[in-house]
Amino acid sequence: MKVLKFGGTSVANPENINKVKSILSNQNNEQIAVVVSAFGGVTDLLLNASRLASEQDLSYKNSLKEVEDRHISAIRELIPVKSQSAALSKVKSELNILETLLEGAFLIGELTPKLSDKIVSYGELLSSFIISEFLKSEGLDVAFKDSRELIITDNNFGKANVDFKKTNANCEAYFLSNQHQITMLPGFVALSNTGNLTTLGRGGSDYTAAIIAAAVNANILEVWTDVSGMYTANPKLVKQAKCVSNISYEEAMELSHFGAKVLYPPTIQPVLGKAIPIAIKNTFDPESPGTHIAKNNNGNGKTVRGISHVGNISLLSLEGPGMIGIPGISKRFFETLSIKNISIVLITQASSEHSICVGIADEDVDMAAEAVNETFEYEIATKKIKPVIVEKDLTIVALVGDNMKSHQGLSGKMFSTLGKNNVNIRAIAQGASERNISAVIKKEDVKKALNSLHETFFEENIKQLNLFVMGVGNVGAKFLAQIHQQKKYLKDELKLNVRVIGISNSRKMAFDEGGISLKNWENILDQGEPADKEAFFDRINTLNYRNSIFVDNTASDEVSKSYSSYLKNSISVVTCNKIASSSDYEYYRELKHLAKEYNAPYLFETNVGAGLPIIDTLKHLIASGDKVRKIQAVLSGSLNFVFNTFDDSTTFHDVVKQAQKQGYTEPDPTIDLSGVDVMRKILILARESGYQLDIDEIKNEAFLPKASLETDSNEAFFESLKKYEEDFQKLYKEAADADCKLKYVAQFEGGNAKVGLQQIPKGHDFYNLEGSDNIVLFFTDRYVDQPLIIKGAGAGADVTASGIFADIVRIGNF
16 A cells, blocks of 8 residues: 655646546556645635634635635536536535634634634645545545544644554554545544644645555655655756755655755654655656655765755844853753744854854744843843844755765865855754754855855756856957857866856846857847946846856946955956056955955956966966066057058058957057056056056156147047157158167066067067067066066957956866
C-alpha cells in the first residue's frame, strides 16, 4: 500500500483535478490512500472570512460567497449532470453549517481557536468529498473516509498534538477491512479525545498523509505538488537551481525547516522512524523523477545538498555585563519566549556569555521584546542588562548537507562568497552535527545571496557577471558586439556567463532582468525609457545582482563622479573614461580605497593605450617589488596618427578631420590636440607607479595656437586650424630638415612630468612608430639600461572595446 498527498495547487481547479485523476488511474490496481488539501486559495478565503466576521464586518459574506461558488462550480464542471444532485445537496448542506458558524463569529464579535478550527476545516472536508465523488463518476474504485474518524488529538486547537496510539489503531483497523482500491481522505483535520474538531497546523495535510503512511507501514509516501521535487535552491529566485534526485531524511528536514515549501518539516517525523521513503512529485509533470527521500540517501556522498532560506525574520538580542557568569539568565530568557508561545528559528550566544541572540518571526518580535524587557525589568533598571535590541526585516540563508562536517572550509567558502558580494552577515549559527550552516542577512540581499552561493556550490565553477553599460557609441557598440560574439567561448572555456542587464546612451536606457538580447539591442534601447544617470544607478542598486559591473564608455565628467557610489555598493567599475583617475588625487585614492574596502574592482586599463596591457604590466612590476624611475611614452594614438599622416602634401585640418572620422580622437578633438589627454595618461601612469601627482603639476608644451585652444565648438576649432596651416607646415619642415619625425611625447622622471611635441631622430625607439600606435618605455630598478617596452595599437574603437572586455574577464577571474 502507498499513500499519495495532493497539495492545494494540484487541486486548485477542475483542470488540475483531472490531472490528479490521470495520476490515480495509473496506479496499477495497488491499494492507495489519497490525502488532499483544500482547493488552492480556499483556506485563505476561510481565514479572511473568519477574521472579518469576528470584526463584525459584513464583507465576510463576500469571501463566503466565493468559497461557495468555487465548490459548486467544481461540482458542475467535474461531475456528470445525472450524478450531481447528491453531491450538490451534501455540499450545500455543509456550506449552510459554515455560514452559521461565521454568523456566530459575527454576532459575538470573537473568533475562538475552537471556532476557527471548525471554520477552516471546511476547505479540506469539501475538496476531498467533491474529488471522491468525481472519481466515482469516472469509474474509479473510491471510498471516502473522514480523517476525523481516524486521527485523534488533544484539544490544542490550531495545532493539535496527535495521540498516535489511538490513531494508529484506528488506521490499522480501517485499512485492514477496506476493500476499495482508493481511499480519499481530507488532510489537516482531526478529532480530539473529547470529540472536538481540531486541525494539525501549517502543513497539516502533509502531516495527515505521513501519519497514515506510518500507521499502515506504507511502501512509500508520495507528496504531489507543483514543482518536480526539492531543489538546490528556490527556483523562483535562482534560475539555475536543479532538482535534487536523492536526499536523506535529515537533509530534507533541514531544507524544509529553512523554507523549502514543498515539504513541511513535521511531515517527515512519523515516517522517519519506520524508514518509509518519501517521493516529491510534480502533478503537472508526472513523468519527472522528482526527489526521493530516504535513510542514508545522500546521493554519492555530496557535501552541500541545498541552499534554503527563511524570510520575515527578526533578531532579538539580550546583552549586558550582568549576564556574565550568572546562572539562569538563558533559562529565564527562553522560558519567557516559551510562555508567549513564540517559536525560535535560530540561536547564537557569545562565548563570553555577554549576549544571547535569537531569530524569531517578524510578527512575534514586538510581543517578544515587551515580554523579555518585562522579565528582566530589574536588571535593566540597574544597568546590568540593556533593553532588548530588535533588528527587523531579515532573512536566514542556510547551507544544508549530511556530509558537510567531513569537509573543511565550507563555512569559509560560504562567508567569503557573501562578503565578496557585499552581503552583510548579522548572525551565524551552526549545529554540532554540522549539517547546517545558517547566516542572518538583510532581506533585500536574499536573491543575491542565494544566487551567489548557488553559483559557488552547484554551478561547476561557472561565474555569472551582470553588466550595466553606459555609453553605446563607437566603443560601446563594439564592446557589445564582442561580448555577443564571445559569449559561448566565455562560458565554455573561461566558465563565465556574461549578461548585459542594462544599457544607456544620452537619450534612452533599457533593462532586462534576464539579460538584454545583444542581437537587437539597438531596437530594445530605442524603445526604452528616458535616460537618467541617477535612475540608472538606482535600478542597478535595486536589482542588487551578484557580480554587478558598471561599464562606462562615455567621456563624461558627470558620470565619472558617480563611480564612488557604485563602488560603495559593491558594484565593480570598468571604464575607458580617463577623467576619474586623472582628477583630483584625493578622489583617485578614494576610488582605489573603496574598491578594496567593498571588494569591487575598479579597472581602467583602457585609460592608457586602449587595449594594450600597459597599466596591468605596471601593476605587476610594482607588485613584484620593482620601482619605476622614468617613463617615456607616446600615448596619444590620435596625435601619433596625425603626425604620421601629416606632411607637406596634406593640410593639418584635413588630417585631424580624418582622425576624428576614424574614431581616434575624443568627441572634442581639442582634448587630444591640446595635450590634455596625454597629460591625463602620464598622470595615471605616475599614480599607478606609486607617486602622488596632480594634473596642474604637469608641464604642457603646447603646439596649438592659443586661439585654437580657446574655440568654443568643433566647427570653430577646425576653422582655426585652417587659419594657422602655415605654422603647422613650418613645424613639419623643421623636423624633416633635421631628418626627424614629429612625436607628441610624455615623460615622467624624478616626480616631475611633462608633455610636448618633439623631434625624434632616427634610431630612437619612437622614430618608426606607425599609424595610431602607442609606445611606453618603463625604466625601473630592474630595467635600467634597456627599458621594458610595450608597443601596439593605442587608439580605435575595436582595440579600446577589447581592453574593456579584458577588464571584464579580469573581474571574472578574481
